[in-house]
């Protein structure tokens with residue numbers, strides 16, 4: 255099938271009409287409809303119910319006009335059938351009953367068999383794709399480091415004390431844990447693609463905890479393996495982390511099609527760091543969305559002007575939509591981004607876009 259989605263075309267750095275846009279956490283508590291559903295169901299009940307999952311994944315496309323949907327799920331979901339007992343605490347994050355800190359703990363983890371273990375997720379993916387038609391669905395999974403950080407710490411962390419300790423003191427256990435998690439990430443994402451996902455994003459949200467030398471030594475081998483296997487699926491692959499200013503080049507070397515940039519790094523600086531061979535996705539500060547529209551407009555315009563005419567750019571936030579975001583800001587932002595041409599067909603189009611942004 256030849257794709258005509260501007261999001262997919264931009265992933266590959268090919269010409270497209272307008273700058274594509276979607277938002278990390280575009281389904282969530284900032285939406286009235288989502289909050290209403292959450293009064294009836296827990297987050298995990300919603301994520302494991304194919305009809306609710308379909309509804310929640312598709313609504314941002316229908317309400318905001320974004321160019322892609324992302325599966326409503328969580329990076330923790332595949333860990334359940336692998337034998338990890340966890341819950342997700344509101345306003346806190348995932349909490350693990352028995353943290354993984356030794357070779358023996360590691361042996362308790364079992365291999366993920368996605369379709370057998372999580373049939374409801376793949377039923378949801380098929381339903382979402384059917385409902386979305388030409389708009390692509392992005393599948394996703396957690397990256398080995400970020401998953402390991404939850405498994406080892408037992409929950410969210412500020413300084414990753416136990417994670418770094420295991421990584422440095424027990425490098426062989428660390429390597430095995432990275433291998434187990436990398437295998438699960440690849441299996442889960444491959445199954446998502448088999449059932450209809452047209453791109454996949456790997457979330458390494460907390461990778462910015464590592465200096466680049468440790469990233470290269472302890473994480474890069476597993477990420478190279480992940481992208482080598484995922485790229486064979488012939489769909490665009492996206493690699494996202496936060497606090498990554500000093501890691502972007504090494505992250506690019508692992509081989510994703512698209513690199514997600516957080517709001518701390520100016521997008522033009524990211525471009526000069528990584529060169530032109532990778533598509534960039536980002537990177538509006540999510541906190542602008544809780545402000546008046548003029549603030550959103552000012553900050554988004556700066557990004558759009560930096561990337562004007564770059565065929566390999568997808569507009570997004572630098573991290574997820576906060577629950578306090580004004581829904582109206584998101585809607586206006588999509589319209590605003592769509593005023594900017596993807597690859598200018600001519601100078602006239604580029605000039606018009608510049609005029610619109612003044």
Ligand SMILES: Cc1c2[nH]c(c1CCC(=O)O)Cc1[nH]c(c(CCC(=O)O)c1C)Cc1[nH]c(c(CCC(=O)O)c1C)Cc1[nH]c(c(C)c1CCC(=O)O)C2
Pocket residue numbers: 277278279280281282283292297324325326327328329330342343344345346347348394457459574
């Ligand atoms: C680190 C991480 C997690 N989960 C995820 C990451 C990586 C992305 C990132 O860095 O934000 C990934 C994720 N989690 C969720 C999505 C859905 C798709 C989307 O719209 O982007 C995605 C892509 C839904 C969710 N995952 C979660 C929610 C909130 C659940 C609720 O309704 O209470 C949603 C919509 C729960 C969750 N799960 C996790 C956290 C930190 C939280 C938030 C806790 C809170 O603030 O209450 C772990």
